[in-house]
Amino acid sequence: MLATETKTAAAVNGAAKHVKMKASDVEVYYSEKRALNKISLDVREHEVTALIGPSGCGKSTFLRTLNRMNDVIEGCRVGGTILLDKQDIYDPSIDVVQLRARVGMVFQKPNPFPKSIYDNVAYGPRIHGLVRNREETDAVVQRSLERAGLWKEVKDRLHEGGTGLSGGQQQRLCIARAIAVDPEVILMDEPCSALDPIATAKIEELIDELRSNYTIVIVTHSMQQAARVSQRTAFFHLGDLVEVGDTAQIFTNPNDERTQGYITGRFG
Numbered sequence: 001m002l003a004t005e006t007k008t009a010a011a012v013n014g015a016a017k018h019v020k021m022k023a024s025d026v027e028v029y030y031s032e033k034r035a036l037n038k039i040s041l042d043v044r045e046h047e048v049t050a051l052i053g054p055s056g057c058g059k060s061t062f063l064r065t066l067n068r069m070n071d072v073i074e075g076c077r078v079g080g081t082i083l084l085d086k087q088d089i090y091d092p093s094i095d096v097v098q099l100r101a102r103v104g105m106v107f108q109k110p111n112p113f114p115k116s117i118y119d120n121v122a123y124g125p126r127i128h129g130l131v132r133n134r135e136e137t138d139a140v141v142q143r144s145l146e147r148a149g150l151w152k153e154v155k156d157r158l159h160e161g162g163t164g165l166s167g168g169q170q171q172r173l174c175i176a177r178a179i180a181v182d183p184e185v186i187l188m189d190e191p192c193s194a195l196d197p198i199a200t201a202k203i204e205e206l207i208d209e210l211r212s213n214y215t216i217v218i219v220t221h222s223m224q225q226a227a228r229v230s231q232r233t234a235f236f237h238l239g240d241l242v243e244v245g246d247t248a249q250i251f252t253n254p255n256d257e258r259t260q261g262y263i264t265g266r267f268g
């Protein structure tokens with residue numbers, strides 16, 4: 001049997017999935033203040049993992065450890081280990097720019113560059129040397145915009161500014177920009193919080209499509225959103241990872257009373 005067939009059969013049978021990122025005993029300090037307490041979490045390949053919990057519990061801090069975005073915050077220290085496949089992403093030999101291409105990020109507020117739609121998408125592939133000429137760049141731009149569900153809406157205005165798009169379109173442009181450098185993992189920090197319900201529904205649909213090609217970790221304040229888009233949910237509280245499990249189980253039959261309290265709206 002071919003390796004791909006084995007993998008498909010394993011997925012269908014619900015057998016153990018490949019762990020794409022593995023966090024072990026991750027701690028984060030902002031100066032003296034500890035924001036995360038020994039978090040251990042497996043992120044499975046081709047799944048959407050949702051991080052939920054009350055404000056300030058450390059969801060975004062944990063998300064940022066996965067592509068070393070905390071490195072740029074002064075006074076922030078990270079302990080423990082995080083593996084991408086089998087590689088320690090905090091190893092001194094790691095090129096952080098390459099890491100962030102492999103583990104891309106989409107932020108809360110859409111943040112296209114003040115450039116054309118085309119250049120927003122072409123920028124990453126160009127600086128990473130993934131394209132050699134105009135033809136290849138055109139192909140990457142088109143493919144990325146198609147995957148982000150934006151191509152049909154923008155194909156006749158590629159050279160207009162990205163900031164002239166609607167909020168939902170800008171967020172899909174940011175997703176296209178992340179996809180263009182061929183990432184393995186996409187981190188999303190409340191990607192719909194600035195969007196209306198229709199734009200949110202489009203992004204949620206897109207997230208579901210994207211997981212066949214990528215591994216996704218999403219921070220969300222919306223439990224409905226976590227339930228709709230994710231296969232696994234991790235509940236954080238006061239810097240602890242309280243529990244992680246299949247999304248259906250977390251929302252219907254959580255093990256911990258703090259999770260129960262949060263999902264039933266008793267706090268948070």
Ligand SMILES: Nc1ncnc2c1ncn2[C@@H]1O[C@H](COP(=O)(O)OP(=O)(O)OP(=O)(O)O)[C@@H](O)[C@H]1O
Binds near residue numbers: 035060062073
């Ligand atoms: N740059 C920073 N400097 C100092 N403390 C920070 C910084 N960023 C976050 N913190 C603190 O770390 C803790 C976790 O914050 P974090 O933003 O990760 O939580 P969160 O669960 O994502 O919250 P929210 O849902 O409100 O975005 C909080 O106590 C917060 O005040």
